[in-house]
Amino acid sequence: MKKFLNYIRSAIRNILSNKLYSTFYILGTAVAFILIILLLSAVRLVGRQARPFVNAANTIHISPDFESSDGDTYGIATQDIERFVKAIPGAGKYCISNSEGTMAFVNGKVRPANVDFVDSRYFEVNDFNFTSGRPFTEDGLPQAVILKSFAEKVYRTDPVGERINIQKTDYRIVGVVDDFSPLQNPNERAVIWLPYKFNKFVPSGGSYYEIDIVFDSDMPAGEMKENLGHALTGYLTRNVPGRENTRISPSVLRTVQENKYDFAGGSAFGYGAVVLLLLLILIPALNIMSLSSARIQASGTEIAIRRALGATRNQALLQMLSENIILSLAGFVIAAFLAGPCLSGIDRILFSGSSSISVLTGFRFDFGAYAAALVLALLAALISGGIPAYNISRKNIANELKGRDL
C-alpha cells in the first residue's frame, strides 16, 4: 500500500512537472470520452425499451399512409379503427395520433410547435413520466399535455393550469411530461399533445390517423406483422373499391423497435456504432500513444536511473502506467462532468428555433454508459502507455544512461 501510494505520489509529481503534456493528454481523452459516453448512451437508447416507449418491441406503428405491395398508399378510416384493431389476433391496447406542425399562442407570443392530436389511450400505451400534473382522460375537453423542455422554454413556473391557444382553441394545460429522445421512438416528435377530437386536420385532406397497436409481449414480431398484414389486406379488399387484389406484405410493417434501428441507420447501426466506437477509441488512443511514446522515450533516462537505483522492470512499468492511468482517469472525470452540460447546451441551440424535439432531447446518460467509458478509459491508458512503457522498461540500463543528460 505504501509503495502504491509512493507510485501515485511520484506519478502526480511527474504529471505536474510536465504540465503541457498532461493538459493535452487530459483534454484529448476528455473529448474522446464525451463522444464515447454520447455514443454508448445512444446505443443503449436505441437498443433498450426505456420510458415512455416501453412496448417498442411489441408495438407496430401504422403510418397515416402505409404503403402496399403495389406501391399505392391507403389508410384506415377513423370510425373503423376500433373494429379493425379488435379483429387482429394478438392485438391488445392501441392508440391513435396525428402529428401537425402549427403555431401555439402562449402569453401573447407565437411559438412554432409540433402538436400531436391523440386519444386518451395514448397515455396508457406509452408510459410517460409526468413531472407535473396528469394525462388528459377526456377526449372531448380542451386539455393539453406539454413536454418539459418546451414548458421550460415558454413558462417560467409550473405551467399546469395555464392556457395555451392553438388553432383558435384555448386549451388548459393539465400535465407536463419528461423529455425523451427521438432515438426512443422516431415517430414521435411532438412537444404538445391535444385530444384528437379538436383536430382540424384529420380526416380532411385525405389524411388518416397514425395507429400504434400493442401486441401480446410473447408474440414473435413475424407473427404480429403477419396478423396485421392479413387484417390490412382484408380491410382494403372490403373497403376500398378497385383494390380487391391488393395485398399488404408483412415486410412493409415495422415495430417501433425496428423503426428505431431504421432511424439510427438501419440494421447496420449496431455494427456502425461499434466501428465508430472503436474509431473514437483508436484515434485518441493513437494520438495519445504518440504523445505518450514521446514522453516515455524522453523519460527513458529517468527510467534507467530508477532501474539503476533498484527499481525492477515491473516497478518501472507500473511507474509509467500509473501516470497514464491517472491522466486518463482525470480525462474521464472531466468528461463525466462535462458530458451532460455539453449536451444540454447543444440541445438548447438545436431546439431554440425548432417546433420539434432535437435528436439530443431527453438524452439520458445511464450508469452503464459511464461504467463502459470508465473501462475504456483504463483500456486507453493501458494501450497508450503500456506498449511504449513495456519497451522502455526492458531496455539496457547502461545504454540508456550512456552520454545522456536529463
Added chain:
Amino acid sequence: MIELKDIYKVFSTDEIETYALNGINLKVEKGDFVSVSGPSGCGKSTLLNIIGHLDTPSEGTIMVEGTDTGNMTDSELSRLRNEKFGFIFQSFHLIPGLNILQNVELPMLYSHEKISSGEIRERAMSLIQQVGLESRAKHFPSQLSGGQCQRAAIARAMITRPHVLLADEPTGNLDSRMGREIMDILLRLNGEGTTIVMVTHDAKLASEASVQVTMNDGIITNVDRLN
C-alpha cells in the same frame, strides 16, 4: 567481495564484433578504493557497468559476496543494485522533477528494508547534511551547481547504505576545485568503510586510490595495490 572471472563484453553489429572487455579478471576486496583508468574507449565504463549489474557480460562470471549473479532474475538483480551498490554518474543523473531531498530518498522507494517514511526522511537529511547541502534540500537540481548536484548524487548513492560505491568519472563534469571536494567526500566515505570503485581519466585522482587498475583495449594491463 566482488570477483570478476574471465569477463568478456562483445558489442556486435551485422558486420563487426567489438570486444569492449576481453577477458577481465579482477578482485575487489572489502574497504578497497579502486581506481580504474585508461584511455577513452578502453572499456572502463563498461567494466563499471558490469560490476554494478547495469549491463550483462557476454561471457564470464561475477561473484558478489560469494554469490554468482549470473542466474539472477530481474527482480533479484534490482534488489542487488539497490542493496549492495550505490551509483555516482558523471552527469549526476538526478531526476529534474524531484527536489534534492526527494532525489536522495528515491532509492528507498525500491528498498526492501523495513523502515518508516520518517526514518527515511531523517536518514536522507543526515546524508544531505554530510555533503553540505542542508540549505538546498528543497531545491531542484536545475537550481544547483554541478558540484552540488554531484554531492546530492553521492548522498543518494549512500541512502541504502550500500556495500560498494561505483563512481563513473564523478569529477568529469566539474572544475578542479569542485572535483577535489567530491574526491575528499569519496575518500572520507572509504575511510568510514565503504568500498569504492571509481573510473577516472584524472591520473592525480587515480593515484589517491588504494588499488589502481589500468586498462587498455578491453584488458587490464596493470593493477597496483598500495599498502
